[in-house]
Amino acid sequence: MSLDLVRRLFATRFGGTGAVILVAISLLSIFAPLFATTGPLDVGLPSLQPPSWAYPLGTDSIGRDVRSILLYAGRSSLTIGFSAAAMAFLIGGTMGALAGYFRGPLAAVLLRITDLFHTLPAIIIVLFTVALMGASFWLQVAAVALAIWPIEARLMYGQFITLSEREFVLAARAAGLPTFHMIFREILPNAVPVVIVQVALDASTAILIEAGLGFLGLADPTRPSWGEMLNRGQEYLDPAWWMSVFPGMAIAIAVLGFNLFADGVTEMFNPRASANVAPKLEG
Amino acid sequence: MLRYTMGHLAQALLLVLGVVIAIFCLLQLIPGDPVQAMVGDMPVPPALRASLEQRFHLNEPFFERLLSYLSGILHGDLGYSINYRRPVFDILAERLPRTLLLAGTGYAFGIAIGVSIGIHSAITPHRGVDRAWSALVLIGYAMPTFWVGQLLVLLFSIHFGWLPTQGMGPMISRASGIDWLLERATYMVLPVATYTILEMTRAARFMRASVSETLEQGYIVTARQKGLSRREIISGHVIRNSILPVITVMGYSFGTAMGGAVLLETVFSYPGMGSLMVEAVRARDRQVIVGVVLVVACSVVVMNIVVDLLYAWLDPRVRIGSAKH
Amino acid sequence: MADPLLSARDVKVHLKAHGRIVKAVDGVDLDVEPGQCVGIVGESGSGKSTLGRAMTRLLPNVAIAELSGAVRFCGEDVLAMAPERLRALRRHRGMSMVFQDPLSYLNPTLRIDRQLGEALRHLPDRQAVRARSLELLRQVGLDDADRILRLYPHELSGGMRQRVLIAMALAPDPQILVADEPTTALDATVQYQVIQTLRRLNKERGLAMLIITHDLGMVAELCDRVYVMNGGKIVEAADVFALFEAPQHAYTASLLAAARKLHQSRALGTGAA
Numbered sequence: 061m062s063l064d065l066v067r068r069l070f071a072t073r074f075g076g077t078g079a080v081i082l083v084a085i086s087l088l089s090i091f092a093p094l095f096a097t098t099g100p101l102d103v104g105l106p107s108l109q110p111p112s113w114a115y116p117l118g119t120d121s122i123g124r125d126v127r128s129i130l131l132y133a134g135r136s137s138l139t140i141g142f143s144a145a146a147m148a149f150l151i152g153g154t155m156g157a158l159a160g161y162f163r164g165p166l167a168a169v170l171l172r173i174t175d176l177f178h179t180l181p182a183i184i185i186v187l188f189t190v191a192l193m194g195a196s197f198w199l200q201v202a203a204v205a206l207a208i209w210p211i212e213a214r215l216m217y218g219q220f221i222t223l224s225e226r227e228f229v230l231a232a233r234a235a236g237l238p239t240f241h242m243i244f245r246e247i248l249p250n251a252v253p254v255v256i257v258q259v260a261l262d263a264s265t266a267i268l269i270e271a272g273l274g275f276l277g278l279a280d281p282t283r284p285s286w287g288e289m290l291n292r293g294q295e296y297l298d299p300a301w302w303m304s305v306f307p308g309m310a311i312a313i314a315v316l317g318f319n320l321f322a323d324g325v326t327e328m329f330n331p332r333a334s335a336n337v338a339p340k341l342e343g
Numbered sequence: 344m345l346r347y348t349m350g351h352l353a354q355a356l357l358l359v360l361g362v363v364i365a366i367f368c369l370l371q372l373i374p375g376d377p378v379q380a381m382v383g384d385m386p387v388p389p390a391l392r393a394s395l396e397q398r399f400h401l402n403e404p405f406f407e408r409l410l411s412y413l414s415g416i417l418h419g420d421l422g423y424s425i426n427y428r429r430p431v432f433d434i435l436a437e438r439l440p441r442t443l444l445l446a447g448t449g450y451a452f453g454i455a456i457g458v459s460i461g462i463h464s465a466i467t468p469h470r471g472v473d474r475a476w477s478a479l480v481l482i483g484y485a486m487p488t489f490w491v492g493q494l495l496v497l498l499f500s501i502h503f504g505w506l507p508t509q510g511m512g513p514m515i516s517r518a519s520g521i522d523w524l525l526e527r528a529t530y531m532v533l534p535v536a537t538y539t540i541l542e543m544t545r546a547a548r549f550m551r552a553s554v555s556e557t558l559e560q561g562y563i564v565t566a567r568q569k570g571l572s573r574r575e576i577i578s579g580h581v582i583r584n585s586i587l588p589v590i591t592v593m594g595y596s597f598g599t600a601m602g603g604a605v606l607l608e609t610v611f612s613y614p615g616m617g618s619l620m621v622e623a624v625r626a627r628d629r630q631v632i633v634g635v636v637l638v639v640a641c642s643v644v645v646m647n648i649v650v651d652l653l654y655a656w657l658d659p660r661v662r663i664g665s666a667k668h
Numbered sequence: 669m670a671d672p673l674l675s676a677r678d679v680k681v682h683l684k685a686h687g688r689i690v691k692a693v694d695g696v697d698l699d700v701e702p703g704q705c706v707g708i709v710g711e712s713g714s715g716k717s718t719l720g721r722a723m724t725r726l727l728p729n730v731a732i733a734e735l736s737g738a739v740r741f742c743g744e745d746v747l748a749m750a751p752e753r754l755r756a757l758r759r760h761r762g763m764s765m766v767f768q769d770p771l772s773y774l775n776p777t778l779r780i781d782r783q784l785g786e787a788l789r790h791l792p793d794r795q796a797v798r799a800r801s802l803e804l805l806r807q808v809g810l811d812d813a814d815r816i817l818r819l820y821p822h823e824l825s826g827g828m829r830q831r832v833l834i835a836m837a838l839a840p841d842p843q844i845l846v847a848d849e850p851t852t853a854l855d856a857t858v859q860y861q862v863i864q865t866l867r868r869l870n871k872e873r874g875l876a877m878l879i880i881t882h883d884l885g886m887v888a889e890l891c892d893r894v895y896v897m898n899g900g901k902i903v904e905a906a907d908v909f910a911l912f913e914a915p916q917h918a919y920t921a922s923l924l925a926a927a928r929k930l931h932q933s934r935a936l937g938t939g940a941a
Contacts, residue, residue: 073474074481176361179640181602184620191624191632192369264485271487272606276621290490294610297493298501305497308490316485323481561772564726565833568765569787570758570840579786580775587777659820660776 068328075324081317089134098125100132100284108300118302120292126302129284130310136285137267137314140201144266145259147205152212153255160220161243174213182207182265183272190278197280200273204266215258219251253329257322264318271311286311351651355644362640366633367412421637422630431634434619439638442608442615445531446600449538454593457543458586461550465558466577477551483544489606492537499533506532509612534611541603549592553585587658594650598643671743672699673876674723674763674844679737681722689733692718694900700844705870705877707887709923710897719897720848720880724765725754760790764837768849770829774821780832781817787839804835808865827858834865844876851886863889884927888912896920
């Protein structure tokens, strides 16, 4: 992203805040070993200690430092967020683009399939898939992507339909440019802002779904994630609130970061969308 | 109007049929022994195996199995849960109303409060108030719903000890009549409140956007030039016209609400469809899982039809348009 | 001569758009006498619509960088007026405005009777409101008034909508009607009908008017006095015949020449080339 785009993002209502949050949590997770005092699976500290100077976020039921797990767990949660969103974009984007570019019976079939998936709530699709296929880490990513791709498909379809009618695309088509060029050079680049927004929103949805899955104890048990921490914390809600409150907060902050970023990008490319003009109804 | 309705019903039926077929095909794709999967993690006696194979036509070709599966559903036969030792249909019939009660109440409160917040946020002349509402709504929107439920439990049950948190009512109760109702209501407070927060943030977001757009419309200028007061413009023109798209969006997102039930009911050990799904997934009770998915799909489709008809009824443009066809 | 009914003195409206300041109206003086029909002509972007909106204090909800000068209506300063006084004036015997695009200026979800009724709240009861509604619709040439009252805006044709909007503007018995491009969105025959309606209101009932348009033909038919606007400023002000006979300003001359060319090509049936 060029410097000018960054400046424009920071000029929006919330976009800058979102970007800062995302960068901060990404850095914290990537450089987790620098900030954590123990490994994510190291036990042996006194168990169920409330937050203090030594353990700022307390310790859990088997004597682990909550801060350390939280940092490492961020890696899985963010990985799921980013990769599920990317995968959903690949599946949904392709389906939507095909339907929107070629129209006709192909579009009808693809859109029906999209509707089919869109009928079911995401968490139900994920549970269904996990129940049938098991819950290894990447399978989980695939399940989440499977649940959220219809949104991408719809969006891409809409973009292709609108952009195909624009003069520059019509001109390119009239000039007989090959399909590949039409899709990747003429149409796609113009859909980029909308796609960025949707992928960011999808990443936040993916993190929330993962949190739910982990909370139900259905995530990959070998990789600590924020959702999985909540699952452990549930039993100890009464004696050890810190085991549930901090992971939940981490999820909320990450999701907020993605949403604010998405809001900011929308506002950046479409100033009226959230430009707040105080209505003058009096006179 | 009648043709409009019939068209929608036909489409909805096709959609449900599609979901059923998709689930059926997915089940075929699963590697492993279907009889074992049906029974769960226990040894299968040969007699049971034979009877199951016969009952579910497991040795017949794909299309005949699909047909017998579909006709079974039409007869209300959704299979038998070995885990619960009851027909799946009966379990669903018991659980669905409870979830609808919980989700419906939360939905109603959430939309009412959220819409009010959205309106206030959009029309307030103070930029700070709008920002505060927007920030609050964004934060609410970002929190995992079940975690909000946990926070409420921490605060109101564990810290203050005001409200019970688990189940639909006490294990043993001698109360009757109004007392019984009140006793049960206390168990509903926290789950409903959590649902309300979830729906509220969404409704507030949509409503704010919708009202902001309405305020830009020409007919608001017309209303100003007629000398209507701010209050009259808002109640007579702004709310009426802004709420229509919000009804649609909220109705279409009914599925999300059903999805929310899965986690919420687990937090509060509320015996509805959501916790049934989780129990079934844990027990690998495939018949129940498929049953839940079917019911959820049907309720979403039904809700979508209701929204379409409601919209057509409320918006004169759609109503007239459909009458002319 | 009596005091003008509506006047503008050094009115400036500067708008903020994309981080820049646009001087939409930049120091305009203008008078409308009682019973007079005054036209403001200019190309789109000349600031004439913004001026009209400022004089009726119906500026759109965009960021306003500067709004200064004085607009006087019957001696009262409109721009400095308290909201209550402004509303009272709009409800009865004040200024009314008609807009360019009648479809978006009517609420799509309400029937015409309700929308017209909102402008008739100075009347004592429902019978009076209904009677006056019918009278107003007939006055603007809608003879099928009974039926129209029960319809929604999208069920009316463009010309009917525009006349409903005019009827709505006439409902509070205004002393002046400000019309912003009242015929632009309409077909030629409907344009003619709307112009006749306005003309009758001005000549027979002595309703003062401020017509904002780029259509010089309409100005010639309706107006007594014309202001030519360009770049936010008045470049020429003259009686209508003087202006058409001998334009003083180069911009006015080019505007007239363009209009004549358009008129000729239409007359020859070659279309606007």
